[in-house]
Amino acid sequence: MPNSPDIQRRCLRVRRQSESSLNTTRVSNSNIQQKRRESTSGAVNAKKKRKRNSYQHKTTQYIKPCDKIFHWSIREVDESSYLEEKGLRFSGAEIKLEEKRVELAVKTVLKEKADFVEKEFATLFLDDDSDDIDCSYHLSEDEDVADKAHLVNAKYVPLTFTTTGETKITVPPLKKPYKTETTKMKFVEPLTENVYCDDELQLSHFPQFGEFPDEDIDYEAINAFLHRTFPKGVHGNWRNKSETSEEMFYKTLIALLPGTKNIDLLHHALYETFPSYGGLKDIHETFDRLHKKYSNGKDNLEILKVLDSLKDSMKTKLLPYSKKFPFDVKYPDTRKNYIVRYIKIGEKECSENCYLNDYEVITRMEEFLEETDSKELKLYILKSTKRQFSDFLNMLLMRDDKGVVKNFCQTAKLFPNVSCSSWFKSLLDSASYADAMGFQQKSYANRMENFRHAQKEDKKKRREKNKGKDKKYEDYTTLCDHLGPCGPGVRNCPCKRFCTVFCNCDFNCNRKFPGCECPPGMCQTQQCPCFEIDFECSELTCRQCVEDDTLELSSCDNYEMTKGGLKKILVGKSKIAGNGAFLQEDVHEEEFLGEYVGERLSVEEGERRGIFHLLNISYTFGLAECGDVDAMRAGNVLRFLNNSDEPNCYIKYKYVKGDLRIGFYTLKAMKTGQELFINYRYRPEAAAMFFGVPPFDRLPRIRKYIPTKEEKKENQTQKPKK
Numbered sequence: 001m002p003n004s005p006d007i008q009r010r011c012l013r014v015r016r017q018s019e020s021s022l023n024t025t026r027v028s029n030s031n032i033q034q035k036r037r038e039s040t041s042g043a044v045n046a047k048k049k050r051k052r053n054s055y056q057h058k059t060t061q062y063i064k065p066c067d068k069i070f071h072w073s074i075r076e077v078d079e080s081s082y083l084e085e086k087g088l089r090f091s092g093a094e095i096k097l098e099e100k101r102v103e104l105a106v107k108t109v110l111k112e113k114a115d116f117v118e119k120e121f122a123t124l125f126l127d128d129d130s131d132d133i134d135c136s137y138h139l140s141e142d143e144d145v146a147d148k149a150h151l152v153n154a155k156y157v158p159l160t161f162t163t164t165g166e167t168k169i170t171v172p173p174l175k176k177p178y179k180t181e182t183t184k185m186k187f188v189e190p191l192t193e194n195v196y197c198d199d200e201l202q203l204s205h206f207p208q209f210g211e212f213p214d215e216d217i218d219y220e221a222i223n224a225f226l227h228r229t230f231p232k233g234v235h236g237n238w239r240n241k242s243e244t245s246e247e248m249f250y251k252t253l254i255a256l257l258p259g260t261k262n263i264d265l266l267h268h269a270l271y272e273t274f275p276s277y278g279g280l281k282d283i284h285e286t287f288d289r290l291h292k293k294y295s296n297g298k299d300n301l302e303i304l305k306v307l308d309s310l311k312d313s314m315k316t317k318l319l320p321y322s323k324k325f326p327f328d329v330k331y332p333d334t335r336k337n338y339i340v341r342y343i344k345i346g347e348k349e350c351s352e353n354c355y356l357n358d359y360e361v362i363t364r365m366e367e368f369l370e371e372t373d374s375k376e377l378k379l380y381i382l383k384s385t386k387r388q389f390s391d392f393l394n395m396l397l398m399r400d401d402k403g404v405v406k407n408f409c410q411t412a413k414l415f416p417n418v419s420c421s422s423w424f425k426s427l428l429d430s431a432s433y434a435d436a437m438g439f440q441q442k443s444y445a446n447r448m449e450n451f452r453h454a455q456k457e458d459k460k461k462r463r464e465k466n467k468g469k470d471k472k473y474e475d476y477t478t479l480c481d482h483l484g485p486c487g488p489g490v491r492n493c494p495c496k497r498f499c500t501v502f503c504n505c506d507f508n509c510n511r512k513f514p515g516c517e518c519p520p521g522m523c524q525t526q527q528c529p530c531f532e533i534d535f536e537c538s539e540l541t542c543r544q545c546v547e548d549d550t551l552e553l554s555s556c557d558n559y560e561m562t563k564g565g566l567k568k569i570l571v572g573k574s575k576i577a578g579n580g581a582f583l584q585e586d587v588h589e590e591e592f593l594g595e596y597v598g599e600r601l602s603v604e605e606g607e608r609r610g611i612f613h614l615l616n617i618s619y620t621f622g623l624a625e626c627g628d629v630d631a632m633r634a635g636n637v638l639r640f641l642n643n644s645d646e647p648n649c650y651i652k653y654k655y656v657k658g659d660l661r662i663g664f665y666t667l668k669a670m671k672t673g674q675e676l677f678i679n680y681r682y683r684p685e686a687a688a689m690f691f692g693v694p695p696f697d698r699l700p701r702i703r704k705y706i707p708t709k710e711e712k713k714e715n716q717t718q719k720p721k722k
């Protein structure tokens, strides 16, 4: 197998003229040489043309070749479609039936999960009145408070505080005083950008545990409580199929295994639904592991029987492609618009219509040979293929062996209505390096025109699809990574209104948002297509505004989070609660303060950590359906901005490099020393809880499990001394 391909060298190279050694070639050598001469001069001209036309990106990172295919199957299942492997053949109707079963199982599990979550949360947030503590706080008449407005609603107030270290203000103690010490910083790691973090299923290491003094709380009891609250692991959602939780996957399998008529068919249907769980072998191994984890030691005989038969079938007909399925690819590299594959040239014709008998195909093969005597073609296969062809391609790539398609004819046979040589021609049509480069050569106007046109088409389709349905939140951070066209009519394409350059679809995809062409400094109005949809400008799309060589010098005014600046802000004792953030430089109205950074959590992890907010201080910002940013353990100074109903700063969410991020901006001009506030926009119940009730008193249910000091002492005296 050749090493990883070097496109520049390989593709711009003028090939050496030499003898062809295709042993199946029925074309005369002179013909081949003639062809070669034409293609050589063509390549030189194409090279010159490309050089003239091409827009030079600062980075050419996204035109790297890819040698992996992520989603093999984005296929419309109809009567004529079928799956055949090792003599197994399914009709479209059978596939539909099995997929329907998977869909039903998915719905049932989801409903169960939703009910469970609802029930748990309903009881969690209920105050059981077991402790009638009045934590309300009223300001006295003669209080010397600089900014009373902040304090009127603030019930969680420290006993003493200073504003910028000058005025010392004292407020009367709360009826039930609680810790007023500023938060210890021992767990906070300074960050300049978000760090993506995995779901953490171990709760006991959570730093907030350490923030309660030991004598006050029994951590084991809290831990036990949390495990009781989420006994089945963390919640998940199936919005994006890659984001399913293991438990859901397990439950679906359990529900489906007994009734399956054919394990391969079930596997096929499951793979359609859970592309990241791998092939038959992978699913089998995953299932074994999950069974141990979730069955609680109870073995269901029926399931075990099916498992056994599955093992047998694994032995006898281990599908050759099973290990090639994408596995664990959650967020694949977004820089690929074509896939590199080697196609081994066959030695024997499979039929009369075999590509090896086709003069045109044989002649065109020349263009794709690495070396003239090579027995493999090297193809740059574009992802944006026609729907029908993408089915074939998916199947072809799925059956390759470490990037080499060894038996092209075998795959072609699975599609009897189209001849082997027609498939080969389509493959060659879509497989040249020059085509893969096409996007770069398109002018901005051209891209914009295509985009607008695609948007119109999409709008029609969406309208039909969503007739009578409620308008849903549209998340632009879900990136697509499939073969074939994108859009609302395409199964499994998760991109809502449009694709972006961060999607893994082909760069020629007309749905791809083309960015803007504003001059530098003009991207803060609705005239700028990026600004209009809350996208930060990007050097991958916007030609003029972000053109400066160095990031810091770029004068684009819609590029702040990419640049990553942060105003001078210090942490001090807040006027309102614990620590606060204080300006150390003068700022104008509508100035960018910085990005709120922290650990970037999945929706599930955000939900799980959410429980700690009830116990303590929350540093989490929700990103709608995209997860959360949690600055509890790691973040920057913006984590110290407290809440106010009369804020002097505001938040703006923006899409930056394919992800939703949080920018902090000023609402007015301010001087050094001023404390910064935003409005957290909590719902009244949440505000009452977080700002009105000391953390310790927030969870009556938890308290049941936390021994009081007296109880603890009693327990200790009862424990036999070692």
Ligand SMILES: C[S@@+](CC[C@H](N)C(=O)[O-])C[C@H]1O[C@@H](n2cnc3c(N)ncnc32)[C@H](O)[C@@H]1O
Pocket: 153, 154, 155, 156, 157, 182, 183, 574, 576, 577, 578, 579, 580, 616, 617, 618, 619, 639, 640, 641, 642, 643, 644, 690, 691, 692
């Ligand atoms: C992002 S932190 C702000 C920094 C925090 N004061 C500190 O010391 O680290 C948010 C937490 O501060 C507290 N807080 C913020 N604004 C408040 C207010 N207006 N009244 C009472 N507590 C507030 C709440 O405990 C909230 O969960």
